[in-house]
Amino acid sequence: MVGASHAGVQVAASLRQEGWDGEVVVIGDEAALPYHRPPLSKAYLLGRSSREELAIRKTEFYAKQEIRLVRATVNRIDREAGCVVTSEGETLAYDGLALCTGGRARRLSLPGSDLPGIHYLRVFADVEAIRESAVPGRHAVIIGGGYIGLETAASLRALGLEVTVLEAAERVLERVTAPEVSAFYERVHREAGVVIRSRALVESLVGDLRVREAILAGGERIPADLVIVGVGLVPSVELAVDAGLEVEDGIVIDDHARTSDARIVAAGDCASHRMARYDRVVRLESVPSAAEQAKTAAATLCGRERPIASLPWFWSDQYDLKLQIAGLNTGYDEVVINGDPASDRDFSCYYLQRGRLIAADCVNRPRDFVWAKQALGKGLEVDREQLDVLVAT
Amino acid sequence: MSVVTFISHDGEKHEVPLEDGESLMQIGVSNMVPGIDGDCGGEAACGTCHVIVDDSWIDAVGRSTSVEEEMLAMNPEREPTSRLSCQMRMSEDCDGLVVRLPEFQM
Ligand SMILES: Cc1cc2nc3c(=O)[nH]c(=O)nc-3n(C[C@H](O)[C@H](O)[C@H](O)COP(=O)(O)OP(=O)(O)OC[C@H]3O[C@@H](n4cnc5c(N)ncnc54)[C@H](O)[C@@H]3O)c2cc1C
Numbered sequence: 096m097v098g099a100s101h102a103g104v105q106v107a108a109s110l111r112q113e114g115w116d117g118e119v120v121v122i123g124d125e126a127a128l129p130y131h132r133p134p135l136s137k138a139y140l141l142g143r144s145s146r147e148e149l150a151i152r153k154t155e156f157y158a159k160q161e162i163r164l165v166r167a168t169v170n171r172i173d174r175e176a177g178c179v180v181t182s183e184g185e186t187l188a189y190d191g192l193a194l195c196t197g198g199r200a201r202r203l204s205l206p207g208s209d210l211p212g213i214h215y216l217r218v219f220a221d222v223e224a225i226r227e228s229a230v231p232g233r234h235a236v237i238i239g240g241g242y243i244g245l246e247t248a249a250s251l252r253a254l255g256l257e258v259t260v261l262e263a264a265e266r267v268l269e270r271v272t273a274p275e276v277s278a279f280y281e282r283v284h285r286e287a288g289v290v291i292r293s294r295a296l297v298e299s300l301v302g303d304l305r306v307r308e309a310i311l312a313g314g315e316r317i318p319a320d321l322v323i324v325g326v327g328l329v330p331s332v333e334l335a336v337d338a339g340l341e342v343e344d345g346i347v348i349d350d351h352a353r354t355s356d357a358r359i360v361a362a363g364d365c366a367s368h369r370m371a372r373y374d375r376v377v378r379l380e381s382v383p384s385a386a387e388q389a390k391t392a393a394a395t396l397c398g399r400e401r402p403i404a405s406l407p408w409f410w411s412d413q414y415d416l417k418l419q420i421a422g423l424n425t426g427y428d429e430v431v432i433n434g435d436p437a438s439d440r441d442f443s444c445y446y447l448q449r450g451r452l453i454a455a456d457c458v459n460r461p462r463d464f465v466w467a468k469q470a471l472g473k474g475l476e477v478d479r480e481q482l483d484v485l486v487a488t
Numbered sequence: 489m490s491v492v493t494f495i496s497h498d499g500e501k502h503e504v505p506l507e508d509g510e511s512l513m514q515i516g517v518s519n520m521v522p523g524i525d526g527d528c529g530g531e532a533a534c535g536t537c538h539v540i541v542d543d544s545w546i547d548a549v550g551r552s553t554s555v556e557e558e559m560l561a562m563n564p565e566r567e568p569t570s571r572l573s574c575q576m577r578m579s580e581d582c583d584g585l586v587v588r589l590p591e592f593q594m
């Protein structure tokens with residue numbers, strides 16, 4: 096496995112579960128034992144959990160399962176020789192290779208974007224640096240109103256900072272949710288004292304020894320003692336590109352997690368899955384899909400069929416709000432809302448395409464989520480009428 | 489050594505060591521018990537750690553909390569003693585605990 100995080104560790108564990116009796120080597124370039132990433136913007140930022148508590152598996156697990164963790168960067172794949180070459184100069188031969196390289200935070204390139212005090216949020220060290228400067232009363236500016244940006248806003252607010260979220264689009268979460276859901280999150284953040292600015296294009300960051308202000312197009316200056324940038328992920332596909340594998344945004348995989356080389360599988364944030372359900376390649380960034388693809392990848396390496404089947408799903412925690420999403424809403428043409436997002440703290444937003452349910456965003460409504468996930472997962476056709484009945488009861 | 493036993497849907501028994509202070513989900517996952525996924529890492533957000541507690545144990549470990557109930561209510565394999573194992577903290581008192589696994593996790 097190249098990459099030691101959610102996907103890489105799951106491939107390794109599943110290989111053992113599938114009965115792989117050869118060596119299992121997981122190569123990762125982070126120093127820490129592989130850890131859960133979602134809490135980084137939540138419990139870990141709040142100081143409510145330690146590095147140890149976030150470990151995906153304990154040290155003993157790797158020893159007991161004879162999974163070797165190697166700390167190194169893989170620099171090259173030699174497909175003909177069937178080996179990878181690491182930064183430590185080690186050459187490791189493989190019978191099967193799993194690319195689980197995930198991705199890295201997209202960097203800003205603006206005047207001043209390399210000033211001290213500007214943070215990203217992808218690894219332990221990022222959060223530790225943020226925590227160090229997260230002193231109550233200071234001004235934090237978050238660039239990007241996506242899930243990570245909004246989760247970070249909620250956490251920093253809880254830590255007593257003044258928080259401004261700058262979103263370039265019309266509304267937060269624009270790419271991923273319906274306007275009603277965006278409006279809901281804008282409302283709850285405002286009620287918590289977060290300033291949300293949409294259509295706010297950052298032109299530059301200025302400061303002296305460290306960042307002091309964000310300057311918007313139009314000249315407005317927003318005070319900033321620290322800046323957190325959450326503008327998306329760049330999938331780590333360089334190894335695959337260099338090795339000549341098919342890449343389309345991510346490393347292209349089929350239903351068996353196979354890349355264009357039958358001996359190489361891929362899983363997680365770095366992979367673009369050609370999904371029959373959506374009739375296109377989809378690159379998902381979520382723990383459940385990393386786990387699902389990884390299980391399939393392991394089965395494939397063991398010569399067994401276990402197609403990637405499950406429905407994409409996702410969760411995000413902000414304040415007391417647990418958002419659970421079932422399915423992808425891409426291409427929706429109608430929404431049905433159950434509850435009142437304008438005044439309550441729980442509701443569900445069902446997405447329909449040509450009269451059929453395709454996805455649901457459920458806020459503090461686990462029952463709705465479980466129902467939608469089951470219905471969509473089983474491929475049940477739910478139409479507008481059935482949904483209205485459900486919503487009415 | 490204290491142990492807990494997971495019985496998979498097809499009747500296979502997995503007896504694994506009990507770690508004091510860990511959740512039952514973590515114990516299942518660390519010992520690679522098939523049928524326990526724990527995708528959300530214990531946030532009660534995914535429902536992939538569903539177990540059905542043996543009747544003789546339910547009073548000792550307690551029934552599902554309201555958080556779990558929300559996730560379990562719509563689960564077709566739900567039984568009266570269903571729990572989310574990530575919400576069950578294990579202690580030495582649980583030595584000998586027996587839980588069954590559903591056919592499918594969510
Ligand atoms: C702040 C934050 C909050 C999130 N919240 C949620 C959430 O609430 N719910 C959810 O489902 N998902 C969430 N996610 C997304 C989730 O964390 C990712 O989908 C998941 O981490 C993907 O796992 P992965 O193994 O594919 O990739 P990654 O986690 O990116 O891991 C890839 C690993 O490979 C290493 N690597 C890369 N290239 C090489 C190389 N050449 N050699 C050696 N090692 C290499 C990297 O250093 C990294 O450690 C969140 C992510 C972040 C950052």
Ligand code: FES
Pocket residue numbers: 513525526527528529530531532533534535536537572573574575
């Ligand atoms: S691990 Fe996700 S609900 Fe228990």
